[in-house]
Amino acid sequence: METLRFQVVGEAFKKKPLEVKTPVDRPAKYFGRKVFNREKMYKYLPKEVYEKMMDVMDNGARLDRKVADAVAEGMKQWATEEGVTHYTHWFQPLTEGTAEKHDSFIEHDGKGGMVEEFTGKLLVQQEPDASSFPSGGIRSTFEARGYSAWDPTSPVFIIDDTLCIPTVFISYSGEALDYKAPLLRALHAVNVAATEVCHYFDPSVRKVTSNLGWEQEYFLVDEGLYAARPDLLLTGRTLMGHDSAKNQQMDDHYFGAIPERVAAFMRELEIVALELGIPCKTRHNEVAPNQFELAPVYEDTNLAVDHNMLLMSVMKRVARKHGFRVLLHEKPFAGINGSGKHNNWSLSTDNGVLLHAPGKTPEQNLRFATFIVETLMGVYKHNGLLKASIMSATNAHRLGANEAPPAIISSFLGKQLSELLDHIEKADKDDLFTMDGKQGMKMDIPEIPELFIDNTDRNRTSPFAFTGNRFEFRAVGSEANCASAMIALNSAVAEALVSFKKRVDARIVEIEKDFEGSGHSPVFHAIIDTLREDIRTCKPIRFDGNGYSDEWVAEAEKRGLDVENSCPKIFERYLDPESIEMFESLGVMTRKELEARNEVKWETYTKKVQIEARVLGDLSMNHIIPVATRYQSALVKNVDSVSMVFSPEKAGKLNARNLKLIEEIAERISTIETGVDELVNARKVANKITSEHEKAIAYHDQIEPKLDEIRYQIDKLELIVDDSLWPLPKYRELLFIR
Numbered sequence: 001m002e003t004l005r006f007q008v009v010g011e012a013f014k015k016k017p018l019e020v021k022t023p024v025d026r027p028a029k030y031f032g033r034k035v036f037n038r039e040k041m042y043k044y045l046p047k048e049v050y051e052k053m054m055d056v057m058d059n060g061a062r063l064d065r066k067v068a069d070a071v072a073e074g075m076k077q078w079a080t081e082e083g084v085t086h087y088t089h090w091f092q093p094l095t096e097g098t099a100e101k102h103d104s105f106i107e108h109d110g111k112g113g114m115v116e117e118f119t120g121k122l123l124v125q126q127e128p129d130a131s132s133f134p135s136g137g138i139r140s141t142f143e144a145r146g147y148s149a150w151d152p153t154s155p156v157f158i159i160d161d162t163l164c165i166p167t168v169f170i171s172y173s174g175e176a177l178d179y180k181a182p183l184l185r186a187l188h189a190v191n192v193a194a195t196e197v198c199h200y201f202d203p204s205v206r207k208v209t210s211n212l213g214w215e216q217e218y219f220l221v222d223e224g225l226y227a228a229r230p231d232l233l234l235t236g237r238t239l240m241g242h243d244s245a246k247n248q249q250m251d252d253h254y255f256g257a258i259p260e261r262v263a264a265f266m267r268e269l270e271i272v273a274l275e276l277g278i279p280c281k282t283r284h285n286e287v288a289p290n291q292f293e294l295a296p297v298y299e300d301t302n303l304a305v306d307h308n309m310l311l312m313s314v315m316k317r318v319a320r321k322h323g324f325r326v327l328l329h330e331k332p333f334a335g336i337n338g339s340g341k342h343n344n345w346s347l348s349t350d351n352g353v354l355l356h357a358p359g360k361t362p363e364q365n366l367r368f369a370t371f372i373v374e375t376l377m378g379v380y381k382h383n384g385l386l387k388a389s390i391m392s393a394t395n396a397h398r399l400g401a402n403e404a405p406p407a408i409i410s411s412f413l414g415k416q417l418s419e420l421l422d423h424i425e426k427a428d429k430d431d432l433f434t435m436d437g438k439q440g441m442k443m444d445i446p447e448i449p450e451l452f453i454d455n456t457d458r459n460r461t462s463p464f465a466f467t468g469n470r471f472e473f474r475a476v477g478s479e480a481n482c483a484s485a486m487i488a489l490n491s492a493v494a495e496a497l498v499s500f501k502k503r504v505d506a507r508i509v510e511i512e513k514d515f516e517g518s519g520h521s522p523v524f525h526a527i528i529d530t531l532r533e534d535i536r537t538c539k540p541i542r543f544d545g546n547g548y549s550d551e552w553v554a555e556a557e558k559r560g561l562d563v564e565n566s567c568p569k570i571f572e573r574y575l576d577p578e579s580i581e582m583f584e585s586l587g588v589m590t591r592k593e594l595e596a597r598n599e600v601k602w603e604t605y606t607k608k609v610q611i612e613a614r615v616l617g618d619l620s621m622n623h624i625i626p627v628a629t630r631y632q633s634a635l636v637k638n639v640d641s642v643s644m645v646f647s648p649e650k651a652g653k654l655n656a657r658n659l660k661l662i663e664e665i666a667e668r669i670s671t672i673e674t675g676v677d678e679l680v681n682a683r684k685v686a687n688k689i690t691s692e693h694e695k696a697i698a699y700h701d702q703i704e705p706k707l708d709e710i711r712y713q714i715d716k717l718e719l720i721v722d723d724s725l726w727p728l729p730k731y732r733e734l735l736f737i738r
C-alpha cells in the first residue's frame with residue numbers, strides 16, 4: 001500500500017499552474033484601487049475636509065471631531081460603492097501578525113429597519129477586548145481594556161468586504177501595546193532631530209522622513225507536502241530532515257527561471273498587492289531551492305511597515321489558492337540558506353534631498369558625511385540593542401549560520417566612503433579648509449562623483465552595509481515586523497543627531513570669537529571638528545572584512561562590540577541604562593513599556609522552543625521510532641531466513657551488514673528515547689521557574705541543544721530506513737517544485 005508520503009508527493013508533482021487572469025489594465029490603473037488614497041479623498045471629501053486631511057497627513061496637524069465625521073462619511077460612501085459591509089481597526093499587537101475585529105456598518109434606524117452608519121467616532125477609536133493580547137503584565141486582566149486609535153498617515157484599505165483602518169493599540173494607562181505606537185514616536189524623534197541638523201545647511205527644510213524599502217524573502221512548499229509535515233505545520237520549520245543530495249551547491253536557483261506554478265502565484269500576488277497600494281517592483285528566485293524574494297519601491301517607514309505586514313498576510317492567502325504554503329520562518333530547512341528581510345533605510349527631506357546620498361558640492365558632501373557619521377554613531381553606541389531588535393527564537397537559527405549576517409552588528413562602508421571619512425579624520429585643519437567664498441570657507445572635501453558606489457564594492461556578510469544612497473540593515477528576520485528594527489534604528493540615529501547638534505552648537509560658541517569681524521561663519525568649522533571627533537569614536541563599528549570568520553568574533557570582542565549569541569540574553573540589551581535613557585529621552589518608550597515588552601519577548605521565546613520540543617517528542621515517538629522498529633523487524637526476519645537457508649558460516653557472512661544495521665537502529669532509537677525523556681524532564685524543571693527571563697535562558701541552555709541531538713539521530717535513521725516506509729516528505733521532495 002502506498003504511504004501517505006507517496007500519495008502527497010505524487011499529487012504535488014502532478015499539479016499544474018492556475019490560470020491567472022491578466023488584468024486588462026496596466027498596473028498604474030489598478031494601483032491603489034483598494035485604498036482610500038489622496039486621489040479618492042479628493043473625490044469623496046468636501047474641499048475643506050480634504051485640505052484638512054492633507055494637513056493632518058503631511059504636517060501632523062490635529063484632527064477634530066467634525067472633520068473625522070466628514071472623513072468617515074466619505075470613506076463609507078467609497079467603501080459601500082466597493083461592496084464593503086464591515087469595518088475593522090487593523091493593528092499590530094506584540095504577536096507576529098496583525099489583529100482585526102470586524103463590525104458591520106448596520107445600526108437600528110429606530111423604525112424597525114436598519115441603516116448603514118459609520119461615524120468619526122468609530123473611525124477614530126475602538127475598544128477591542130485586549131486581554132488576550134501579549135502585554136507583559138501592563139494590563140492585568142481586570143483592567144482588560146486597551147483601545148485602538150486611527151493612524152491617519154497610513155491610508156485605510158479594503159480586504160474582501162471589510163474596510164481596514166490602520167491603528168495604534170494602547171492600554172488605558174497610555175502604554176503602547178503594539179509596534180506602531182513606538183514606531184510613530186521614533187519617526188517623530190528622528191524627524192525633529194534631523195530637521196534641526198539640516199538647518200545648518202538649509203534653513204528651509206521643514207521635515208525629514210525616514211524611508212524603508214524592505215526585501216521580503218520566503219519559501220514556497222506544496223500544500224499537500226506541507227500538510228504531511230506536522231513540524232512545518234506547527235512550528236514553521238522542519239525539525240528533522242536529512243540534506244537533499246542536491247540543494248544549493250550548483251548555485252542554479254538564484255535569479256534562475258521561475259517555475260511556472262510559482263510565476264502564476266507571483267503574478268496574482270502582485271496584482272492583489274498593487275491594488276492595495278503596495279508598490280511591488282522586484283521578484284526573483286533566491287539562493288536556496290524554493291526560495292524567492294519580493295521587493296517594493298521604498299516608502300515612508302510607517303507606511304512601508306504596514307505594507308509589509310499586509311503583504312505577509314496577503315501572500316499566505318494567495319499562496320493557498322495556488323496550492324502552496326508560504327514559509328516566512330527564518331530557517332525552515334537546515335543546511336540551506338534561511339530567509340531575511342533586508343531593510344533598506346535612509347532619511348530624506350521634504351524638499352527632496354536624500355541625506356544618505358553624496359551630493360555635488362562640498363557643502364552637500366559635508367551634509368552627507370554628517371548623516372553617515374551620525375548614523376554610525378547611533379549604530380555603534382547601540383549595536384547590542386540593534387541586535388536585540390532583530391533577534392527572535394526563529395531568527396536565531398539564521399544569524400551567524402554562515403549565510404546570513406553574523407550575530408555581531410558592524411557596518412560596511414565600501415572603499416570610497418571609508419576614504420572620505422579617513423580623509424576628514426586625518427587631514428590637518430588648515431590643509432582641509434581655506435577661508436574663501438561666500439559661505440565663509442572653501443572646503444577641500446574631495447568631490448564624490450554622483451554614482452560613486454560601483455556594484456562590485458559590496459559586502460554580503462555585513463549586517464549594516466552602506467549601498468550608495470542608503471544603509472541596508474540585513475539582519476532583520478523574514479518573519480519579523482520591521483517596526484522592531486526601525487524603532488531601534490531611528491531612535492539610535494535621532495539620539496546621535498541630538499547629541500551632535502548640542503556639541504556643534506557648543507563648539508560654535510567656543511570658536512565664534514576667532515571669526516569675529518571676518519564676515520565668515522564658524523558653523524562649518526564646528527561641524528567638521530565635531531565630525532572628526534565622532535569619526536574616531538565610532539571607528540570600532542566599521543568593518544569591511546569577512547563577517548563570517550572566527551577572527552572577526554575575537555576582533556569584535558576586542559573592539560567592545562556586543563558578541564553575545566544567546567537570544568534571551570541579547571534581549572537584555574533593551575534594559576541597559578543607555579537604552580532606557582535613549583528611549584525615554586526621545587519619548588519613544590518608557591522603562592515600564594520596555595520592561596513589559598521584554599517579558600513578552602522572553603515568554604514568546606520560551607513558548608516557541610517549548611512547542612518545538614513537544615512536536616519533536618511526538619514525532620519521535622509516533623512517527624520515527626515505530627517506522628524504524630518496523631524496518632528493524634524486517635531485517636531481523638531476513639537474518640532468520642538467511643540463517644535457515646545457509647550454513648552457519650556462510651549465513652554469518654551474509655548477515656553481517658544487516659546485523660550491523662539492526663544494531664545501529666537499536667542504538668539510535670535508544671538515544672532518541674533517552675533524548676525525549678531528558679527533554680521532558682528538562683522542560684519540567686524549566687517550567688517551574690517563575691521569572692520569564694530565567695525561564696527563557698533555561699529553555700535556551702537546557703532544551704534547545706537537546707533538539708539538535710535528537711534531530712541528528714533521526715536524520716541518520718532517515719538515511720538507512722527503507723524509503724518506502726519513511727513517513728515524512730523528505731527535503732528532496734519538499735524543496736523542488738515541479
Ligand code: ADP
Pocket residue numbers: 211212213214215282295296297298344345346347354469470
Ligand atoms: P538590491 O540590489 O539590494 O536587491 P534593490 O535595488 O532591489 O536592491 O532595492 C532594494 C530596496 O531598496 C527597494 O525597496 C528599493 O526601493 C530600496 N531603496 C532604494 N533606494 C533607497 C533609499 N535611498 N532609501 C531606502 N530604500 C531605498
Ligand code: MG
Pocket residue numbers: 215342472
Ligand atoms: Mg538588497
